[in-house]
Amino acid sequence: MISYALRRVLSAIPIALIAVTVCFFILRLAPGGPFDGERALPPNVMANLRAYYNLDQSLPMQYLIYVWRLLHGDLGPSMVIDGFRVSDLIRIGFPFTLTMAMSAFVVATAIGIVAGMIAAVNQNKWPDYVLVLVVMIGVVVPNFLSAALLQLVFGVYLKWLPAGGWVNGSLTHLVLPVTVLAWPHAARISRLMRGSMIEVLGTNYVRTARSKGLGERLVLARHAIKPALIPVVSYLGPGLSYLLTGSLVVEQVFGLPGIGKYFITAALNRDYGIVLGTTILYMFIILALNLLVDMLYAWLDPKVRYR
Amino acid sequence: MTDTVLSIEDLSVTFDLHQSEVHAVRELNFSLQAGETMAVVGESGSGKSQAFLSIMGLLAKNGRASGRAMLGDLNLVGMDKNRLDQVRGKDIAMIFQDPMTSLNPSLRLKTQLSEVLVKHQGFDKGKAIRHAVEMLERVGIPEPGKRANAYPHELSGGMRQRVMIAMALLCQPKILIADEPTTALDVTVQAQMLDLFKTLTEDFGTALVLITHDLGVVAGVADRMMVMYGGRCVEKGRTDELFYDPRHPYTLGLLHSTPHIAHRAARLDPIQGLPPSLEHLPKGCSFHPRCAFCFDRCLEERPPLAPVEGGREKACFYEGPMTYEAVA
Numbered sequence: 153m154i155s156y157a158l159r160r161v162l163s164a165i166p167i168a169l170i171a172v173t174v175c176f177f178i179l180r181l182a183p184g185g186p187f188d189g190e191r192a193l194p195p196n197v198m199a200n201l202r203a204y205y206n207l208d209q210s211l212p213m214q215y216l217i218y219v220w221r222l223l224h225g226d227l228g229p230s231m232v233i234d235g236f237r238v239s240d241l242i243r244i245g246f247p248f249t250l251t252m253a254m255s256a257f258v259v260a261t262a263i264g265i266v267a268g269m270i271a272a273v274n275q276n277k278w279p280d281y282v283l284v285l286v287v288m289i290g291v292v293v294p295n296f297l298s299a300a301l302l303q304l305v306f307g308v309y310l311k312w313l314p315a316g317g318w319v320n321g322s323l324t325h326l327v328l329p330v331t332v333l334a335w336p337h338a339a340r341i342s343r344l345m346r347g348s349m350i351e352v353l354g355t356n357y358v359r360t361a362r363s364k365g366l367g368e369r370l371v372l373a374r375h376a377i378k379p380a381l382i383p384v385v386s387y388l389g390p391g392l393s394y395l396l397t398g399s400l401v402v403e404q405v406f407g408l409p410g411i412g413k414y415f416i417t418a419a420l421n422r423d424y425g426i427v428l429g430t431t432i433l434y435m436f437i438i439l440a441l442n443l444l445v446d447m448l449y450a451w452l453d454p455k456v457r458y459r
Numbered sequence: 460m461t462d463t464v465l466s467i468e469d470l471s472v473t474f475d476l477h478q479s480e481v482h483a484v485r486e487l488n489f490s491l492q493a494g495e496t497m498a499v500v501g502e503s504g505s506g507k508s509q510a511f512l513s514i515m516g517l518l519a520k521n522g523r524a525s526g527r528a529m530l531g532d533l534n535l536v537g538m539d540k541n542r543l544d545q546v547r548g549k550d551i552a553m554i555f556q557d558p559m560t561s562l563n564p565s566l567r568l569k570t571q572l573s574e575v576l577v578k579h580q581g582f583d584k585g586k587a588i589r590h591a592v593e594m595l596e597r598v599g600i601p602e603p604g605k606r607a608n609a610y611p612h613e614l615s616g617g618m619r620q621r622v623m624i625a626m627a628l629l630c631q632p633k634i635l636i637a638d639e640p641t642t643a644l645d646v647t648v649q650a651q652m653l654d655l656f657k658t659l660t661e662d663f664g665t666a667l668v669l670i671t672h673d674l675g676v677v678a679g680v681a682d683r684m685m686v687m688y689g690g691r692c693v694e695k696g697r698t699d700e701l702f703y704d705p706r707h708p709y710t711l712g713l714l715h716s717t718p719h720i721a722h723r724a725a726r727l728d729p730i731q732g733l734p735p736s737l738e739h740l741p742k743g744c745s746f747h748p749r750c751a752f753c754f755d756r757c758l759e760e761r762p763p764l765a766p767v768e769g770g771r772e773k774a775c776f777y778e779g780p781m782t783y784e785a786v787a
Binding site for chain 2: 355356357358359360361362363364365366367368370374375378379452453454455
């Protein structure tokens with residue numbers, strides 16, 4: 153198990169490097185630059201700015217400088233907001249984004265797994281049909297639309313919850329955005345869980361467990377859940393990346409003080425520093441979570457440890 | 460040997476399909492004596508597995524069983540699942556055909572074995588594991604203490620079937636149902652496995668039901684046998700009698716489609732035709748389209764299972780001499 157973990161960690165290093173490289177160059181392919189405004193800057197100012205941010209160097213050189221700084225833990229400066237660095241952004245916005253995305257992730261995963269199990273056990277009965285309906289809505293409706301609808305119904309008409317904005321420490325302000333984020337995730341998880349649970353309940357080893365007279369509850373808890381979780385766990389990594397990127401939009405719609413607000417502004421302004429820094433930050437988070445998922449996977453399916 | 464441990468009366472199994480229903484087993488009657496070995500023989504689809512799955516409460520969701528399966532005073536057919544769970548695994552255990560998929564891939568062997576004892580004997584976990592390891596040793600698993608910590612994929616098919624046997628016998632059940640226990644194994648392992656069955660069921664006084672289509676398996680171990688065709692029992696009696704003097708053309712056909720080391724036949728003689736579809740069983744005797752001894756009565760009327768001399772029973776109208784030559 154330990155050697156498996158070590159191998160996974162080592163194999164993550166080249167993946168991280170490739171991701172950094174791709175992000176860096178793709179961003180530069182986009183037309184425009186951080187200093188293109190409606191009014192052109194004087195050439196000497198422009199030259200100074202470009203020199204300050206190393207933009208006057210060749211692209212491969214800029215890349216090497218960037219990677220060198222990255223290896224020293226420096227995600228770089230903003231090229232639009234003076235004196236603002238990616239690390240400042242992370243300090244200000246990231247705790248909020250992470251709290252929101254993580255609570256959505258935990259809530260959605262738990263709800264999804266339980267709902268999927270209930271549906272599988274009651275296959276083709278009413279709980280199953282209700283779930284399919286709720287899931288379909290979750291998967292089909294995009295988050296900016298569901299956000300607007302929920303704001304309208306619960307925030308404006310019913311006035312049960314605040315429609316947007318943020319008051320420090322107020323949980324009620326988090327309910328709607330977390331719901332919007334969690335719904336599609338929970339829907340996908342429950343669909344996976346339902347499918348794999350139905351499959352597992354039909355396997356020979358579950359029949360063996362039943363033949364031993366263990367009782368349906370123990371059969372489910374000990375013999376069915378663990379193998380049924382395997383496809384669900386493999387979705388958790390990509391699922392979380394959907395949540396994190398989805399949170400950018402949701403923060404914008406609800407006017408919440410996370411990274412999203414800065415990221416979207418930065419992308420529109422071609423702020424290479426912020427966009428690249430944020431992207432790479434997300435990349436590292438997703439990579440780390442995928443590592444975690446791999447470990448979980450090895451625990452669920454002992455065969456994986458030997459590959 | 461006169462203690463009846465299981466008595467099956469008019470057992471029928473029906474599956475609901477979308478438009479119709481299929482009768483997999485019809486009015487099956489037999490009894491099983493303590494400690495004996497009974498073979499249940501038939502082609503695929505003869506209902507032999509479904510009959511016993513229904514007793515264990517393991518039918519697919521669209522399946523229903525009717526009739527009675529008396530284990531002592533308890534009728535297992537239609538029994539409440541909670542009540543049934545106090546019996547299955549303890550008094551009546553089952554081993555399945557495919558050892559590769561019958562063990563849970565994500566749990567250690569010791570967990571899968573010990574849970575039976577924890578549930579039925581109320582052992583604590585440590586004691587249950589110690590018993591499980593002892594049982595692994597009895598079924599011939601080398602280094603049982605180490606193996607108990609293994610996962611199923613670390614064992615070969617033969618070893619896994621040994622684990623299944625150990626698991627089924629942990630509570631020393633009165634009845635062990637083995638559904639084609641050797642079909643998925645190498646021929647060399649098959650013989651070892653049958654020896655193991657024989658020894659252990661004798662040691663524990665467990666009655667063994669051996670479901671198989673392999674008459675070679677039956678000959679070696681079974682005291683009695685029951686031949687099934689199209690969901691019904693067509694002949695039953697002592698194994699040696701049925702082997703040397705079959706009275707039902709289907710039994711005769713099965714015997715002749717088995718290779719025999721003494722007769723160096725150039726080719727085997729399989730039974731002509733295919734097993735019938737259970738949805739459209741032929742009128743009259745289900746076997747008549749494939750039967751060499753069939754006459755007009757067989758086309759119209761279904762022969763009931765009736766006693767022949769010597770405690771045997773058969774379901775056939777034909778009373779004349781039956782020889783292999785007549786079939787050919």
